[in-house]
Amino acid sequence: xxxxxxxxxxxxxxxxxxxxxxxxxxxxxxxxxxxxxxxxxxxxxxxxxxxxxxxxxxxxxxxxxxxxxxxxxxxxxxxxxxxxxxxxxxxxxxxxxxxxxxxxxxxxxx
Amino acid sequence: xxxxxxxxxxxxxxxxxxxxxxxxxxxxxxxxxxxxxxxxxxxxxxxxxxxxxxxxxxxxxxxxxxxxxxxxxxxxxxxxxxxxxxxxxxxxxxxxxxxxxxxxxxxxxxxxxxxx
Numbered sequence: 421x422x423x424x425x426x427x428x429x430x431x432x433x434x435x436x437x438x439x440x441x442x443x444x445x446x447x448x449x450x451x452x453x454x455x456x457x458x459x460x461x462x463x464x465x466x467x468x469x470x471x472x473x474x475x476x477x478x479x480x481x482x483x484x485x486x487x488x489x490x491x492x493x494x495x496x497x498x499x500x501x502x503x504x505x506x507x508x509x510x511x512x513x514x515x516x517x518x519x520x521x522x523x524x525x526x527x528x529x530x
Numbered sequence: 531x532x533x534x535x536x537x538x539x540x541x542x543x544x545x546x547x548x549x550x551x552x553x554x555x556x557x558x559x560x561x562x563x564x565x566x567x568x569x570x571x572x573x574x575x576x577x578x579x580x581x582x583x584x585x586x587x588x589x590x591x592x593x594x595x596x597x598x599x600x601x602x603x604x605x606x607x608x609x610x611x612x613x614x615x616x617x618x619x620x621x622x623x624x625x626x627x628x629x630x631x632x633x634x635x636x637x638x639x640x641x642x643x644x645x646x
Binding site for chain 2: 424426428454462463464465466469508515516517518519520521522523
């Protein structure tokens, strides 16, 4: 069974702290990896994509990929209350099919 | 339109009825995806199209579910003999991606289906 796994949380961090969100995937053939943010009652929106091992930074967000460990993470620096949402990890298995994890709920407390 | 449009936004039906959900993707997007999302869960893959053809329909749960995209643009998800377990938000997404690389998916606001 091909899977994408995330801790459902909630993950609670104080405002200004670093939030660390993790995801593991089971298919070694997976080629591209995405983090989507979903506010309550809204649809997912893409915040980061990563295709090769290492780190990718975009503003306060850093995505990290380790294909050997089949592990993807998202770091959010200087967390703000507006970052409170569910973060979905998504994996392309190489066929164009995008599989989502169950999501991690992040709560940033002022 | 500028974004992915889904209709209806809300549908309440009775067990055993037939339902159609419509998705109008972003103009020029060749790939179109259908997902189903239950409360507290991530989007569950159902099917995706490249152009008019279903590239992967492995997520359709059973033969009561069917989707079409006859002209490579608008898609309809059809559910026959609805069951209470079909209640969920059905999300449609489109992307410019082709082949094995989906790129960024742009989601519609979803169709909330409730089966009584």
